[in-house]
Amino acid sequence: MVSKAGLGNNTGKGVIFDLDGTLLDSMGIWQEIDKRFFARRGIEIPADYVSRVASMQTDAIAAYTISRFGLHDSITDIVDEWNEDAQEFYATVVKPKPYALDYVKELKRSGALLAVATSLPPRLRQAALQHAGLASYFDCVCSVDDAHSSGKEEPAIYLYAAHQLGLPKEACTVFEDILVAIKTVRSAGMKIWAVYDESSQQDWEEIKKIADGAISDFSQAPLQL
Structure with missing residues (x-):
């Protein structure tokens, strides 16, 4: 359980959360989606595939997958196939990471403004937030598409989220799980806290050196921002 002691007043502060692998215990879902996708085509998933596509937008992942494996599918067909599988998982299976819901609730009570910055398309992120019980707590839910960005290798999505909250970037803390x-x-120039996820295990030592703080779950997250 997240401690309420010393929570303090976070008015004028913003907190920006990634979804997959950060707030949501969902990276295993994408492993299942990948398994379905490649099994349908009789292809073994390469060991480096997940890390290669981790920071890409969906269309870019589809283009990369077509090019790498010589597929004859169109980008639209592949994205539609992934979204159909993902809709099922996000609406019925996905859960928040341990203590994530408690932490979000406490931040909201403390006066912080909350945003989601994700690569997920609208119908998936809304299904996930609803199923995980998180939908009502955010002042802004945005994606790389909203920021006209190619992915999280660019800062546009985080700066866009801060702008949507009406706050300078220096007033915002971001929670993320992947190295890039x-x-x-x-x-x-924003404050960054790292959240452990098994999918980024190989990068965890480097992640801890870069981030302002690193947590294995949200019971360890900072109460005063």
């Missing part, structure tokens, strides 16, 4: 995104937030 953490590097991006750091380069943008």
Whole structure:
């Protein structure tokens, strides 16, 4: 349980959360989606595939997948196939990371403004937030598309989220789980906390060196921002 002691007043502060692998225990879902996708085509998933596509937008992942494996599918067909599988998982299976819901609730009570910055398209992120019980707590939910960005290797999504909250970037703390995104937030001059996810296990030591703080779950997250 997240401690309420010393929570303090976070009025005038913003907190920006990634979804997959950060607030949501959902990276396993994408592993299942990948398994379905490649099994249908009789292709074994390469060991480096997940890390290669981790920070890309969906269309870019589809284009990369077509090019790498010589597929004859169109980008639209592949994205539609992934979204159909994902809709099922996000609406019925996905759960918040341990203590994530408690932490979000306490931040909201403390006066912080809250945003989601994700690569997920609208119908998936809304299904996920609803199923996980998180939908009502955010002042802004945005994606890389809203920021006209190619992905989280660019800071546009985080700066856009801060702008939507009406706050300067210096007043915002970002929670992320993947190395490339953490590097991006750091380069943008924003405070960054790393959240452990099994999918980024191989990068965890480097992540801890870059981030302002690193947590294994949200019971360890800072109460005063």
